[in-house]
Amino acid sequence: MSAHTPYIALSAFDIVALTLVIGPLATLLWIVPQDAREAFQARLWRLTGAALFVLTLSSIALLVGRTVEMSRQGLGKVAHWLPLVLRETPFGHVWLLRPIMLVMAWAVWFIGRNLERRRAAAAFLFATTAVIAFTRSATGHPADQGSWTLPEWVDWAHLVSVSVWAGVVFTMSIAIFPRLSRERLSPSVRADFIARLSSVATAALICILVTGVLSAYHYIGTLAALRTSTYGHILLVKLALVAVAVALGAANRFLFVPRIRAGAATAGRRPLRPPGTDERALGLLMRSTGIETLFLLATLAAAAVLLHGMPPREMDHAMGGAMARAPRPAHPAGARRVTLRRTLTHRPQLQRLISTVRYGVLPTRTSAPETLRPRRSATIKVWL
């Protein structure tokens, strides 16, 4: 087991928690037809509450994990380092948005137990969860060029659309499909349900593919780097898993959904297809969605591995040299001085240094970067 494995597991846990919250909300807002609301709303709201609990746990676990990762001092010293991480590191500052959003989300979830306010509550909860998703983008690789940059927004759009696609697929598998046959819904309402699921998943998938390709180009740049770097290999594994999930989604959309709709359209009239086609297609759709769920979970795990890898474009960077020159004490404490070569002294590179710090390699703050520009080399103060 690599030293990174626990942190990768924590990232995967946090990403899955996000999708578990977004899934029932998206289902409630865009997929459940009006005539099926009574049958499913309460169940979806309970699922949202359970998922919110998981997201609360994952947020705490993420903070503890990053503190251990940054301090390299083990779990026993977390209480000592945690206030420092919150006060002094960019990760800590961004993470502080989470408790604020979570308190608001819990308050809104309680308000949403009242049926009349539920849809408004669901929309608000979706927005707070999207802000929590942003805290991931603002503390990962996309933040390497500073705050509020385009890569950060692209990553955020990727993560939110991933959460919608994977989330609705998980929700259908966990909460909807097991009850769909038992609920007394008319064939047309059922067909509408499935058609809406298919449309939402397709829209989310288009956004995922566009933003995924943009991010991949940003981090990798060339096909050669995709073939030769570890980061590229992990991305290829992820793409293989995505391809299977997309193929299953396409089978749902182009094979099973039309059959379910055709069955509904002919219900009560002379059927164009043999009776029972609708039920058979629904059964196949449920099975295919179950398998899609497994592949999406594997894709999310692969994404978590990717987040802890070193993108080729960052690796190219002279940063490696600077890090080798920087003294790295086994038990960091206090301020120390690090010498950077001139090539590293303009702002974007320095931002990378700060960002690399988020991964626990180097410390958290540097003295004013502007003062570095004119000189061939400079000594800056860093806080460990």
Ligand code: HEM
């Ligand atoms: C064309 C398809 C896709 C490509 C090229 C792609 C590429 C990428 C890249 C380059 C990243 C950035 C990783 C980093 O920060 O180092 C990323 C992040 C991620 N991807 Fe994808 N991806 C694709 C589809 C998907 C799909 C289908 C899923 C899941 C269903 C997914 C889930 C994720 C997640 C969860 C993240 C992490 C976002 C975060 O926490 O900030 N991706 N993807």
